[in-house]
Amino acid sequence: MPPASAVRTFTWEEIRASTKGASAKQPRVSTKEVVRSSAPRYIVIHRKVYDVSGDFVAWHPGGEVALTQLGEDASGAFDAFHTEAATEILANYYVGDLDPSEPTKHNAFVDDLSALRARLENEGQFCSSKAFFFRKFVEVCLISALAWTLLYRGQGSVLSMLAFGVLTGLFWQQTGWLSHDVLHHQLWTSRRLNHLTGTFLGNVLQGLSIGWWGHKHSNHHSTPNVHLSDPDIDTMPFLAWSEMALELFNDVREPTAAAFMVSHQPILYFPLLGLARMSWAYQSIIWQFAKGRIDGDTSAAGIFRFPTATVLELAGLILHWTWNIVGVWYCVGWVRTLPVLFFSQIIGGILLAVVFSLNHNGMKILTREESQITNHYELAVVTGRNVHGSALSTWFTGGLNYQIEHHMFPTLPRHRLSGIAEEVHSLCKKHHVPYHSTGLFSGLAEVVNRLARISQEARRRMATNIKTE
Numbered sequence: 001m002p003p004a005s006a007v008r009t010f011t012w013e014e015i016r017a018s019t020k021g022a023s024a025k026q027p028r029v030s031t032k033e034v035v036r037s038s039a040p041r042y043i044v045i046h047r048k049v050y051d052v053s054g055d056f057v058a059w060h061p062g063g064e065v066a067l068t069q070l071g072e073d074a075s076g077a078f079d080a081f082h083t084e085a086a087t088e089i090l091a092n093y094y095v096g097d098l099d100p101s102e103p104t105k106h107n108a109f110v111d112d113l114s115a116l117r118a119r120l121e122n123e124g125q126f127c128s129s130k131a132f133f134f135r136k137f138v139e140v141c142l143i144s145a146l147a148w149t150l151l152y153r154g155q156g157s158v159l160s161m162l163a164f165g166v167l168t169g170l171f172w173q174q175t176g177w178l179s180h181d182v183l184h185h186q187l188w189t190s191r192r193l194n195h196l197t198g199t200f201l202g203n204v205l206q207g208l209s210i211g212w213w214g215h216k217h218s219n220h221h222s223t224p225n226v227h228l229s230d231p232d233i234d235t236m237p238f239l240a241w242s243e244m245a246l247e248l249f250n251d252v253r254e255p256t257a258a259a260f261m262v263s264h265q266p267i268l269y270f271p272l273l274g275l276a277r278m279s280w281a282y283q284s285i286i287w288q289f290a291k292g293r294i295d296g297d298t299s300a301a302g303i304f305r306f307p308t309a310t311v312l313e314l315a316g317l318i319l320h321w322t323w324n325i326v327g328v329w330y331c332v333g334w335v336r337t338l339p340v341l342f343f344s345q346i347i348g349g350i351l352l353a354v355v356f357s358l359n360h361n362g363m364k365i366l367t368r369e370e371s372q373i374t375n376h377y378e379l380a381v382v383t384g385r386n387v388h389g390s391a392l393s394t395w396f397t398g399g400l401n402y403q404i405e406h407h408m409f410p411t412l413p414r415h416r417l418s419g420i421a422e423e424v425h426s427l428c429k430k431h432h433v434p435y436h437s438t439g440l441f442s443g444l445a446e447v448v449n450r451l452a453r454i455s456q457e458a459r460r461r462m463a464t465n466i467k468t469e
């Protein structure tokens with residue numbers, strides 16, 4: 001590192017200029033541009049400036065998700081995702097300091113939450129209880145075993161097929177929470193072991209690609225409910241979650257179909273949830289052959305640079321579909337195979353998507369500019385909805401009912417989240433950050449109300465023929 005006097009200092013203007021290539025409609029510079037152009041690309045972490053241009057993305061174990069923070073203060077996102085080892089590697093990309101006169105997202109709220117993180121680390125709370133995760137694994141195995149036993153013994157009766165569909169949907173939901181935990185590196189300290197366990201839980205048991213999911217989910221964690229950045233609210237032309245999303249009408253391929261969907265979205269919402277799992281399964285397969293191209297980038301994310309990862313993923317997906325199709329056929333015959341599989345996919349879709357929806361939908365949606373001045377912890381609070389209540393709601397939602405705490409500390413094992421919720425809540429109160437916790441059904445009502453409000457606005461705009469750009 002150069003001596004203090006020789007350290008280059010940067011203004012935000014210079015740092016933001018390094019996002020050249022981004023536009024209001026496409027706020028992220030494409031990975032291809034970052035990799036191929038020789039222009040420096042800066043991010044700021046704890047007032048130090050790092051250049052992540054060139055081969056950074058190809059090397060980075062988190063892949064192109066780092067680019068969601070280009071030109072920004074990425075301190076919170078960096079702290080949330082990384083271990084001590086990554087902090088040591090930072091020096092390789094260091095190019096200077098943020099000018100002392102420039103502001104950052106750092107404030108007293110960040111100080112208090114960083115202190116909480118440090119205390120949790122010292123207490124060893126980031127280490128998981130293996131007994132908890134083993135119990136969870138046994139639970140999902142029992143659900144699946146019951147489903148298959150009923151289907152086999154039922155000899156094609158409608159009741160046994162319905163029971164199989166419901167139990168298999170539940171199995172996929174609960175396995176989904178398990179793979180989510182593992183892929184957030186909550187289970188093992190070895191990242192490779194987490195990826196391997198995740199491939200088994202995600203690809204083999206669930207039929208969903210962990211690479212596809214990891215890419216989407218890391219982007220979501222980095223920019224939750226940020227318009228045009230968070231893939232989880234990028235649901236046009238089917239659902240619009242904000243007035244801002246209505247401005248995307250001009251970009252969709254079938255504006256008339258989109259207008260129909262959005263103006264009926266509160267009614268279409270639940271049927272659409274039923275289709276969610278089939279859509280994810282389809283995208284999981286496509287992803288294997290066109291990694292990254294789904295989002296318009298032709299280069300693959302860093303986690304795919306090992307061909308073995310792709311081979312394992314493909315093998316997992318093939319195993320999943322073979323086991324399910326042949327198994328159902330063996331129990332109920334060809335004619336009933338498709339309806340049984342279809343029904344279980346619908347139930348699985350609803351059970352998973354309803355929880356995802358509860359986590360953030362209907363909460364505040366920020367513009368890119370607003371997110372640039374909102375620190376990572378505050379972003380977690382204002383965009384996240386906790387669902388309080390019983391042990392049953394924690395079981396059903398896989399601990400994601402502590403959504404705010406999960407976003408603050410994604411690597412904290414799920415069984416520790418309830419233990420810190422009260423403290424996080426009181427810190428939010430102390431710093432006047434609005435913390436929202438509600439019941440499962442009132443949360444769902446909030447989601448539907450938001451859809452209804454946006455739908456009404458869409459109809460108003462259509463009726464008055466206001467052109468939205």
Ligand code: HEM
Binds near residue numbers: 083
């Ligand atoms: C110069 C800046 C960065 C460096 C040197 C870096 C380095 C690393 C390293 C070494 C890992 C492996 C895990 C670990 O040791 O902790 C990692 C993983 C990861 N990074 Fe970064 N990182 C940077 C910036 C970012 C940013 C800004 C984001 C998000 C906005 C990000 C997201 C991730 C994610 C999601 C993973 C986990 C991937 C997995 O599932 O294993 N990184 N990074």
